[in-house]
Amino acid sequence: MFRPRPIPPKITNGYQPNTPEIQGSEGLKPPPAPRIPPVARNVSLRRELILALSPVLAARQDWVSNDDLAEKITSLVDKILHKADL
Numbered sequence: 001m002f003r004p005r006p007i008p009p010k011i012t013n014g015y016q017p018n019t020p021e022i023q024g025s026e027g028l029k030p031p032p033a034p035r036i037p038p039v040a041r042n043v044s045l046r047r048e049l050i051l052a053l054s055p056v057l058a059a060r061q062d063w064v065s066n067d068d069l070a071e072k073i074t075s076l077v078d079k080i081l082h083k084a085d086l
Contacts (some may be wrong), residue, residue, distance in 0.1 A: 049077045 051075050 046077055046081060049080060050074065053077065 050073055
């Protein structure tokens with residue numbers, strides 16, 4: 001009797017759940033890593049830059065209020081990301 005083809009596992013963000021190993025021509029290999037969308041990558045990079053620059057700018061400009069300092073830091077990070085074309 002005729003059997004339908006098995007349904008392949010659903011792929012979510014480039015990752016196949018419930019597939020511990022995939023049989024390839026060179027043998028068993030781990031499943032592909034989940035992909036990080038470029039927007040999320042830019043957001044996390046922006047957050048890392050803000051956290052890295054905050055103490056440096058705060059030490060140099062201790063007379064500036066927190067709101068002004070936050071505004072300067074975010075504008076500086078935006079300029080860096082724009083120059084890097086990310």
